[in-house]
Amino acid sequence: MVKALVFLAPGFEEIETCTIIDILRRCGVEVTVAGLVSNQVIGSHELAVIPDQSIEEIRIDDFNAIVCPGGYPGYENLRKDERVVSLVKEAFYQGKLVAAICGAPVVLSEAGVLNGKVCTIYPGMEDEVKKGGGIPKKDIVVVDGNVITSRGPATAFAFSLKLAEKLVRKETVDRVAKATLADIALK
Amino acid sequence: MVKALVFLAPGFEEIETCTIIDILRRCGVEVTVAGLVSNQVIGSHELAVIPDQSIEEIRIDDFNAIVCPGGYPGYENLRKDERVVSLVKEAFYQGKLVAAICGAPVVLSEAGVLNGKVCTIYPGMEDEVKKGGGIPKKDIVVVDGNVITSRGPATAFAFSLKLAEKLVRKETVDRVAKATLADIALK
Numbered sequence: 101m102v103k104a105l106v107f108l109a110p111g112f113e114e115i116e117t118c119t120i121i122d123i124l125r126r127c128g129v130e131v132t133v134a135g136l137v138s139n140q141v142i143g144s145h146e147l148a149v150i151p152d153q154s155i156e157e158i159r160i161d162d163f164n165a166i167v168c169p170g171g172y173p174g175y176e177n178l179r180k181d182e183r184v185v186s187l188v189k190e191a192f193y194q195g196k197l198v199a200a201i202c203g204a205p206v207v208l209s210e211a212g213v214l215n216g217k218v219c220t221i222y223p224g225m226e227d228e229v230k231k232g233g234g235i236p237k238k239d240i241v242v243v244d245g246n247v248i249t250s251r252g253p254a255t256a257f258a259f260s261l262k263l264a265e266k267l268v269r270k271e272t273v274d275r276v277a278k279a280t281l282a283d284i285a286l287k
Numbered sequence: 288m289v290k291a292l293v294f295l296a297p298g299f300e301e302i303e304t305c306t307i308i309d310i311l312r313r314c315g316v317e318v319t320v321a322g323l324v325s326n327q328v329i330g331s332h333e334l335a336v337i338p339d340q341s342i343e344e345i346r347i348d349d350f351n352a353i354v355c356p357g358g359y360p361g362y363e364n365l366r367k368d369e370r371v372v373s374l375v376k377e378a379f380y381q382g383k384l385v386a387a388i389c390g391a392p393v394v395l396s397e398a399g400v401l402n403g404k405v406c407t408i409y410p411g412m413e414d415e416v417k418k419g420g421g422i423p424k425k426d427i428v429v430v431d432g433n434v435i436t437s438r439g440p441a442t443a444f445a446f447s448l449k450l451a452e453k454l455v456r457k458e459t460v461d462r463v464a465k466a467t468l469a470d471i472a473l474k
Contacts, residue, residue, distance in 0.1 A: 115444075115467070118305035118334060122440070125332040133334070140337055145312040147305060147320075148337035150327055223468070240472055253309070254444055254472035257302075280302070281410070285427055285441035287474055 102267045103130045104165040104197075105158060105187075108151045109178045110136065113171025114143040115253040116201050120167055123260035126276045127268050129165075134158050136181055144171040155183050165267060166191040170202020170222065170252065178207045185211045192246065197266055199248040201259050205229050208247065218242055219249040240287075257286055288317045289454045291352040291384075292345060292374075295338045296323045296365045300358025301330040302440040303388050307354055310447035313463045314455050316352075321345050323368055331358040342370050352454060353378040357389020357409065357439065365394045372398045379433065384453055388437040388446050392416050395434065405429055406436040427474075444473055 104124050108117065124131050135141050135151030142148055160166070166188060168178050178184045184207060192198045192213040200208050205221040208214050209232030219234045219242050226236040229249075240255040241248065241262045248266070250259035261282065264273045277283060291311050295304065311318050322328050322338030329335055347353070353375060355365050365371045371394060379385045379400040387395050392408040395401050396419030406421045406429050413423040416436075427442040428435065428449045435453070437446035448469060451460045464470060 114305040114309040115302075118301040121334055122301040122330075122332045143309075145309045147308055150335035150337065240468075251471075252466075252468040254468040257441055258472065279439075281427075281439040281441040284438075285445065285474055287472055 101130045103132065103163045104167060104267065105163045106131055106133050106167045106169065107155070107178055107184060108133050108135045108141045108149060109174045109181070110141055111144045111171050111174035111177055112141065112169050113174060113202055113253060114145050114147045116171065116256040117143070117169040119256040120169060120260045120263070123257070123276060123280070124264055126280070127264040127272050129264065129267055136177060136184070144174060158187065160187050160190045160194065160196070163191070163196060165197035165199065165263065167263065168200040168204035168207045170204040172203060175203035175206055178204060179210050188213060195246055197246050197248065197263070199263055201250040201256060202252045205234070205249045208232070208249070209234060213247060217247050218244040219247060220251050221249065222252050257282055289315070290317045290319065290350045291354060291454065292350045293318055293320050293354045293356065294323065294342070294365055294371060295320050295328045295336060296361045296368070297328055298331045298358050298361035298364055299328065299356050300361060300389055300440060301332050301334045303358065303443040304330070304356040306443040307356060307447045307450070310444070310463060310467070311451055313467070314451040314459050316451065316454055323364060323371070331361060345374065347374050347377045347381065350378070350383060352384035352386065352450065354450065355387040355391035355394045357391045359390060362390035362393055365391060366397050375400060382433055384433050384435065384450070386435040386450055388443060389439045392421070392436045395419070395436070396421060400434060404434050405431040406434060407438055408436065409439050444469055
């Protein structure tokens with residue numbers, strides 16, 4: 101089974117995080133929500149979510165993809181967590197899919213995996229990816245090799261579907277896009 | 288302060304529920320997430336969320352709006368819960384905003400508040416609102432008086448922004464739409 105790791109940091113963006121988890125699971129991806137703190141994690145808009153596991157228990161070998169949701173201070177909490185940065189680096193060099201949305205491409209920048217990569221980030225934060233050698237674009241989802249980046253809450257749906265396309269059959273993703281009404285609501 | 292009640296039933300749709308809560312809170316609405324069961328509630332895609340309160344503690348007089356997210360079996364759990372149906376009925380007759388998305392317009396139908404109302408529901412479920420006298424349309428969000436309905440996960444963003452427009456100043460909603468990138472990602 102295809103497996104994805106989604107980080108859950110205090111201050112996570114609720115729409116982004118829940119959309120990634122929901123869409124990937126609908127596509128048949130086994131998602132593990134890894135909490136940076138023990139027990140419940142509170143989002144940037146006060147939603148309390150219980151992770152599946154603690155980051156302490158994570159072995160990157162078990163996963164095909166690693167995903168960093170945004171939100172403030174969620175993405176800062178991811179960037180300053182050495183365990184997260186180390187897992188992102190390890191995943192990237194093992195050729196696994198590495199993805200981030202909103203402010204969270206800063207985590208990829210910190211991990212040194214954006215060097216020379218075309219990418220995107222929340223509007224106005226472009227300098228943050230340039231620092232890591234990234235080449236920022238304005239598209240809502242950008243794919244460069246095994247790195248996928250996106251821009252914010254309303255782009256989380258397209259981002260999650262694109263992620264799924266890299267992990268499972270296109271027909272499965274198309275079926276989920278249709279069932280969730282992505283075709284009638286998204287640009 | 289403007290207050291909204293959002294139900295959290297076992298089997299809730301994660302994208303819908305989190306989008307409603309996130310967008311309304313970003314707009315300055317005080318949102319209470321009311322759980323139908325004690326402690327954590329598990330969504331239709333296994334996300335575990337802790338509600339703010341139990342439905343047992345809810346007094347409808349405290350709220351300006353009441354919102355039913357979809358998801359399966361979430362909407363069925365809402366429909367068969369007499370406390371939910373009774374709160375929806377009470378809210379409607381007090382002229383409060385009553386809203387539902389995806390399969391959850393069945394809850395409004397059950398509460399008898401759709402009679403003669405133009406509304407919408409998840410594609411293929413139109414007969415369910417007709418039973419309650421509702422007049423189903425295909426638009427992604429439909430407003431008729433104090434009733435707002437919508438269709439599914441990808442329409443949750445537009446639904447939440449429309450809800451917010453009925454509760455707070457238009458400028459606030461426009462600011463949130465821009466900050467969340469709704470303008471660049473949604474139809």
